[in-house]
Amino acid sequence: MGDILLQLNNISVVYSNVIQVLKGVSLSVERGHIVSLLGSNGAGKTTTLKAISGLLKPENGEVTDGNIIYNSVNIQNRAPEDITRQGIIQVLEGRQPFKYLTIEENLRVGTATRPGKPYKEDLEMVYHYFPALVKRKKALAGYCSGGELQMLVIGRALMAHPQLLMLDEPSLGLAPLVVQEIFRIIKKINEEHGTTIVLVEQNANMALQVAHYGYVMENGKIVMEGTSAELSDNPDVKEFYLGMAASGMAKSYKDVKSYRRRKRWL
């Protein structure tokens, strides 16, 4: 293994002092890699990201056990203002634009970790990655399409110069072509900027195509890990996460069946 940027050692997360959601999660993220985190609804993927970014706190959640080491420093339970300034930016699930701000104003909020510093070049950089945003820059984000918003929130995060970028289900609710475009850009950002990326996805097929390494999570625990090639070859992953894509025919009846079988497997 190469240079480790982020390491989670056996962390437990509890909401409101009683609801335990993560039960000893360990994972490590190599610098410069894309690491995917797969798992079904409610597995605890978003919670894992929030534990890292410090956004658990406003939701009354807490890392009660284990530790999170980033750049050799312990960061668990620190405030988000602090963690973002260390270079960790989480792109929230469901996009979350600032609806009443224009696209360009949204992007400018991305400079919050370094207020007062020049940002013009960064705007150019974002527009270079997401040309679709250029002609919308004066439009209110609330009136933009889902694809534009996903580009916006990734671009907004890039404005912060993240060292570690965490994306929570960027493909959610987007048309297949738009998903492909977004993933192509994610890969490009990783290659050109060397940004380390943690990618939470339901769309395992796309995630495994761009990621170097992956973890599978169920019920607040990591149940499987491996390189993307290993995971893609794993019969269980094939069955339960790539099912539709592997067989090539997405019949709704088959979806139901594989869902039932996954329940047994868990």
Place this chain on the structure above:
Amino acid sequence: MDFFLQLLVNGVCVGLLYGISAMGFVMIFKASSVLNFAHGELLALGAFIFLSLITWGKIPVAAAFILTLAGCFLLGFIIERFFLRPLIGEKLIFVIMLTVGLAAMFKGLILLIWGGNLHTYPEFLPPSLEMQLGPIYIAPVYSATLVISIVFLILFGLFFKKSSQGIFMRSVADNQKAALSLGVHVRRVFALSWAIAAMVACMSGIVLGIINGVNVHDLSAIGLKVFPVVILGGLDSIGGAIIGGIIIGLLETFTGGYLSPSLRDVVPYIVLVVILMVKPYGLFGLVEIERV
């Protein structure tokens, strides 16, 4: 007709002040969902500090004005830091009760220092400020009000549209979670919203003091007028606050001019009740953008 135009101008001037003062109130609400019941007392405090600086301190008027604004800005910061911050995360009702307590405290303080009598500022506005636009005569106080209000509005527009801090403030009001995820210092934004709100309240207090004289009861009651203003304008719309302010200002001056001066303070509240019955979200409340 002339009388009508005269009332119109006076009403717009006073209304602009109400609007700007309500804008401060709306700003705190938008950033942190807190209703600040001490708004009127902040208004009065500004007027009295200015009074002391020019009469006891013998400081030149312009300098005293800027000094008062700066002092109130600082006061807003201090209020947030020492009184509100410890309550972040507590139930909103506690925070609102705290502002009621602050109101009582400030009022007591003002009564203690300056008493409850009506004070007046010495005449300092240059007569050259008076304007004659055709049949309309604009007294120096009103033209000064107009100028100050417009300068403030432009400065605020620039601050919220262009400056990074202004955009961060709007981002917190828009989607606090997303703002946190990008590292916006949300507590700092709360503090800044209190500082700016206190500053604009003081500004309105001073100018209203020039128009009506300085009395703690009158000024803090004017603070209460932010309620009809913001209800009219919508609690979450800064532009609406300005328009709401102008409407209330006009209603007041017209009632005072045509009906009876004793009714002028009542009418805004009657309008408030009527509007609440017809449009519970205010006339200019934000239209929620729903898509995604």
